[in-house]
Amino acid sequence: MSKNIAIIGGGVIGLCSAYYLIKDGHKVTIVDKSSLESGASYINAGYLCPGHITPLAAPGIIRQGIRWMFNSSSPLYIEPRINIEFFKWIYAFNKSCTNRHVINSIPGILNLSLLSQDLLQQIKDENNFKFHYKKKGLLMLCKTENSMLHEEHAVKLAIENGLEAKLINKAEIKKLEPNVEIDSIGGAYYKCDHHSTPGEFMSVLKEFLLSKGVRIFKHTLVDNFVLEGKKIKGIFFDGKLMKFDEYVFAAGPWTNYLCNKIGIKLLLQSGKGYSMDVHEETKINLPAILVEPKCAVTPMNGFTRFSGTIEIASINNNIRRNRVDAIANSACSYYPNLKIDEDIRSKAAFGLRAISADGLPYIGRSSKISNIVIATGHNMTGWSMSTGTGKLVSDFVSEKPPSIDTSFYNPERKF
Numbered sequence: 219m220s221k222n223i224a225i226i227g228g229g230v231i232g233l234c235s236a237y238y239l240i241k242d243g244h245k246v247t248i249v250d251k252s253s254l255e256s257g258a259s260y261i262n263a264g265y266l267c268p269g270h271i272t273p274l275a276a277p278g279i280i281r282q283g284i285r286w287m288f289n290s291s292s293p294l295y296i297e298p299r300i301n302i303e304f305f306k307w308i309y310a311f312n313k314s315c316t317n318r319h320v321i322n323s324i325p326g327i328l329n330l331s332l333l334s335q336d337l338l339q340q341i342k343d344e345n346n347f348k349f350h351y352k353k354k355g356l357l358m359l360c361k362t363e364n365s366m367l368h369e370e371h372a373v374k375l376a377i378e379n380g381l382e383a384k385l386i387n388k389a390e391i392k393k394l395e396p397n398v399e400i401d402s403i404g405g406a407y408y409k410c411d412h413h414s415t416p417g418e419f420m421s422v423l424k425e426f427l428l429s430k431g432v433r434i435f436k437h438t439l440v441d442n443f444v445l446e447g448k449k450i451k452g453i454f455f456d457g458k459l460m461k462f463d464e465y466v467f468a469a470g471p472w473t474n475y476l477c478n479k480i481g482i483k484l485l486l487q488s489g490k491g492y493s494m495d496v497h498e499e500t501k502i503n504l505p506a507i508l509v510e511p512k513c514a515v516t517p518m519n520g521f522t523r524f525s526g527t528i529e530i531a532s533i534n535n536n537i538r539r540n541r542v543d544a545i546a547n548s549a550c551s552y553y554p555n556l557k558i559d560e561d562i563r564s565k566a567a568f569g570l571r572a573i574s575a576d577g578l579p580y581i582g583r584s585s586k587i588s589n590i591v592i593a594t595g596h597n598m599t600g601w602s603m604s605t606g607t608g609k610l611v612s613d614f615v616s617e618k619p620p621s622i623d624t625s626f627y628n629p630e631r632k633f
């Protein structure tokens with residue numbers, strides 16, 4: 219049965235949901251408070267990385283966060299706050315940081331990432347979309363023996379889970395990346411990982427959706443719902459009450475505000491990250507994660523992007539220059555011939571990741587309000603999981619058997 223659907227949030231999760239919803243015969247309206255040109259879905263590192271199978275909530279992360287709390291240029295910052303939602307989130311997050319949780323989460327992370335890689339290729343082929351999408355693998359570059367030990371463990375876990383990954387030494391790095399000088403003692407190579415240029419995919423997808431009759435309302439904040447029993451009857455925007463059959467909450471780290479309005483509690487925090495683009499030729503051919511400073515380097519279409527940092531804090535638009543400098547300086551220390559000048563640093567952009575309480579996304583229905591589907595909380599890998607999430611959203615709305623086991627993503631799971 220065809221339904222009339224509103225999607226709140228036009229980031230990559232909202233757009234991918236729209237794609238599959240129209241494919242399944244529904245009528246779709248997207249409402250977004252921004253101009254749909256910035257934010258996490260545009261400035262991210264563009265990795266589609268099933269190799270990242272460990273959730274953010276893993277042993278040692280809280281201790282690391284506390285150690286880094288007083289270092290203004292560290293890759294992870296957790297802002298201490300007197301706020302009940304933050305307390306609940308940090309309590310649940312801390313509880314999730316166990317080895318058992320890591321092992322139990324792997325299928326949930328892996329299945330959605332692999333599904334999404336396949337679907338992205340399918341979307342590209344079926345529609346003859348032109349956007350940059352490369353399958354060259356991903357390097358993990360280390361400077362210390364300690365990090366190498368960590369990588370050894372991560373590679374073992376990846377191989378055990380059927381992924382193509384291996385440890386590599388300095389000479390092998392040179393072979394894989396012959397035209398660039400790299401200061402690293404070795405690392406790992408995840409052949410299973412892919413990369414893309416986010417802005418290109420976002421553009422072709424928006425254009426496609428518009429051509430298929432999807433209505434997109436920009437600069438339109440949704441913050442007022444009219445309820446009727448256990449259902450949302452309508453939302454106010456464009457000066458009037460708009461009624462839909464179903465509502466998809468894909469508002470990134472703002473999704474818990476929407477949920478609060480209708481009495482649903484969702485443990486979610488915002489994790490800010492930064493990126494900057496170097497348009498001069500860097501000769502970097504392979505994407506890489508710089509293991510110690512946790513920075514991402516991505517050769518995109520026409521430029522190289524450097525990104526990093528997770529600031530778990532209340533939502534704000536501040537750009538902390540010392541963190542931008544830390545990303546740029548780290549990149550230059552791994553790639554000694556690289557220059558990232560003041561002009562590039564001053565143009566750094568930020569995006570807000572939606573950080574769930576256990577490192578797994580929230581995708582699914584609520585028992586409190588029957589006509590919504592929640593799709594958020596993708597942590598560091600929302601780009602990687604976007605097409606699969608869109609497909610699952612449409613499976614829920616269309617009442618079809620889900621493409622993969624969705625029990626991992628239940629928004630009402632207990633922590």
Ligand SMILES: Cc1cc2nc3c(=O)[nH]c(=O)nc-3n(C[C@H](O)[C@H](O)[C@H](O)COP(=O)(O)OP(=O)(O)OC[C@H]3O[C@@H](n4cnc5c(N)ncnc54)[C@H](O)[C@@H]3O)c2cc1C
Nearest residue numbers: 227229230231251262263264265440470491599600601602
């Ligand atoms: C620096 C950085 C690097 C990253 N690198 C990677 C990577 O390499 N690979 C990967 O998989 N992931 C990566 N990510 C994460 C990825 O970018 C996000 O997980 C993904 O973009 C989330 O998409 P989204 O659609 O859920 O959220 P968003 O892109 O944040 O979109 C949410 C939208 O909702 C709108 N909205 C919010 N509230 C309302 C409201 N009340 N009314 C109307 N509109 C509303 C917002 O304006 C926004 O446009 C990175 C993130 C950052 C910051």
